[in-house]
Amino acid sequence: MSKYQHIQEEAYKANMELPKLNLVIFTFGNVSAVDRDLGVFAIKPSGVPYEDLSPEKMVIVDFNGVTVEGSLRPSSDTKTHAVLYKHWDSIGGIVHTHSTYATAWAQSQRDIPIFGTTHADYNTVDIPCAPPMSDLMIQGDYEYQTGHQIIECLREKGMDYKEVEMVLVGNHAPFTWGKTAAKAVHNSAVLEAIAQMALLTEQINPEAPRLKQALINKHYDRKHGIDSYYGQ
Numbered sequence: 645m646s647k648y649q650h651i652q653e654e655a656y657k658a659n660m661e662l663p664k665l666n667l668v669i670f671t672f673g674n675v676s677a678v679d680r681d682l683g684v685f686a687i688k689p690s691g692v693p694y695e696d697l698s699p700e701k702m703v704i705v706d707f708n709g710v711t712v713e714g715s716l717r718p719s720s721d722t723k724t725h726a727v728l729y730k731h732w733d734s735i736g737g738i739v740h741t742h743s744t745y746a747t748a749w750a751q752s753q754r755d756i757p758i759f760g761t762t763h764a765d766y767n768t769v770d771i772p773c774a775p776p777m778s779d780l781m782i783q784g785d786y787e788y789q790t791g792h793q794i795i796e797c798l799r800e801k802g803m804d805y806k807e808v809e810m811v812l813v814g815n816h817a818p819f820t821w822g823k824t825a826a827k828a829v830h831n832s833a834v835l836e837a838i839a840q841m842a843l844l845t846e847q848i849n850p851e852a853p854r855l856k857q858a859l860i861n862k863h864y865d866r867k868h869g870i871d872s873y874y875g876q
């Protein structure tokens with residue numbers, strides 16, 4: 645039994661949720677799960693269809709993106725995951741998809757405006773869209789630079805990765821994260837729903853106003869505040 649079995653199983657289960665939630669077709673995404681004590685994460689092998697996955701096929705990689713265990717090549721996005729784990733020390737899982745609506749906002753290079761309470765249940769701000777990668781970044785260590793582009797985007801906007809657990813990368817697609825791989829998948833599904841609702845909102849009313857601050861605070865706080873009264 646591998647000493648990495650627990651994160652391989654966590655990553656496997658989380659990856660298998662992506663097609664079930666209609667967040668990917670073919671091999672359009674990847675999930676990873678980290679073990680901070682061991683300094684490694686388990687990630688989907690590159691280009692392997694979801695139906696062919698198993699826990700043992702999850703590749704074990706260190707925070708420099710170097711394979712530690714596994715015979716398959718890890719996801720082509722491995723270095724982006726590695727950079728985020730290295731810089732954000734409380735995240736436990738990362739998801740990358742090309743889910744249709746979130747990706748459409750990313751391709752449009754637009755933050756997703758906070759139009760309604762669904763959005764405010766999860767975030768008090770517009771979902772940030774990082775600028776597209778420069779030629780220099782693309783010609784350099786592209787996936788490593790993508791990680792830094794995400795970190796820099798949140799830093800510039802004064803956002804805390806512990807509060808805003810989702811981002812769009814301009815011209816590319818979304819990345820989400822969370823305390824666990826399952827939470828990161830949950831955040832991907834939430835992001836996709838918010839992205840679809842925001843697009844429809846703008847189509848129905850191109851002048852739709854952003855949600856007023858009192859409602860943003862009310863909805864976020866009743867779910868996440870110290871006086872939260874959401875759920876059991």
Ligand SMILES: O=C(CO)[C@@H](O)[C@@H](O)COP(=O)(O)O
Nearest residue numbers: 671672673674690691719720
């Ligand atoms: O971003 C992309 C493709 O544009 C990749 O994330 C996607 O194809 C998944 O790649 P991997 O199979 O994880 O290497």
